[in-house]
Amino acid sequence: MSDFLLLTGAGLLAGAMNAMAGGGSFVTLPALIAAGVPSVAANASSTVALYPGGAASAYVYRSGFDPICGAPAGWMLAVTLAGGLAGALLLLWTPTTMFDRLLPWLLLVATLMLAGGPRLGAALRARLAAGPAVVLAIQALLGLYGGYFGGAVGLMMIAAWSLLDGADFKALNPSRTLMVTAANSAAVLCFALAGAVEWHETLLVGGGALLGGYLGAQAGRRLPSAAVRFATLAIATGMTAAFFIRAYA
DSSP: OHHHHHHHHHHHHHHHHHHHTSOTHHHHHHHHHHTTOOHHHHHHHHHHHHHHHHHHHHHHTGGGOOOBTTBOHHHHHHHHHHHHHHHHHHHHHSOSHHHHHHHHHHHHHHHHHHHHHHHHHHHHHHHOOOOHHHHHHHHHHHHHHHHHTOTTHHHHHHHHHHHHOOOOTGGGHHHHHHHHHHHHHHHHHHHHHTTOOOHHHHHHHHHHHHHHHHHHHHHHHHSOHHHHHHHHHHHHHHHHHHHHHHHHO
8 A cells, every 4th residue: 555655646746747847757766666666677667657647748738839949840759759769779778877877967957958048048049040950959869868768858858949949938848748758659669568667566656647747737738937947947956966866975
């Protein structure tokens, strides 16, 4: 019963977080490890468990998908799927020790980009014309990261897009949910075929995440942009600090 409450509750919270800002794996991965799942299997199981919630969020946001810096949504989706597949295969074939130590620095960059996005983005756009080719290249790398580990990939997408595009911060959420779900689609298939998923624990987390993703997306559509941005920055800061402690403590 304690594992049931832990994993279902973690899924509910993570699903809502992913719908509004991202970072849900920061809740589900420790919960799965606390329930006795080995870390590599916990990483794969977390991705699979959060997939239905992300898909539910994408459905809620389905009318709000917009091109990013002129890059068509179809091309963005294709490079994200390809990157997610490559990242998932890389995770299955290589050890994660080096990447675990690099991850906090990636999160720190993403957090700084989020914090300085509006001012830095305006200055960058005045000196650099970020056309569709640049956006697609960056998106392919983000898809690769999403398939390999996925922690805060939604935050990183928002951070990168906010620098390259002058769109409202909240307006980027629909595209974020679609692209994260695309990267995870490839990863979920790979992990399931490789037998890397602990299905009992995954189903408990996934059930909570499905409901949390739908409710979180509904709330995210109604919250002011400033509130969504503040919550995203708070999550990003906390996640960055926690991963530094995890990697270097």
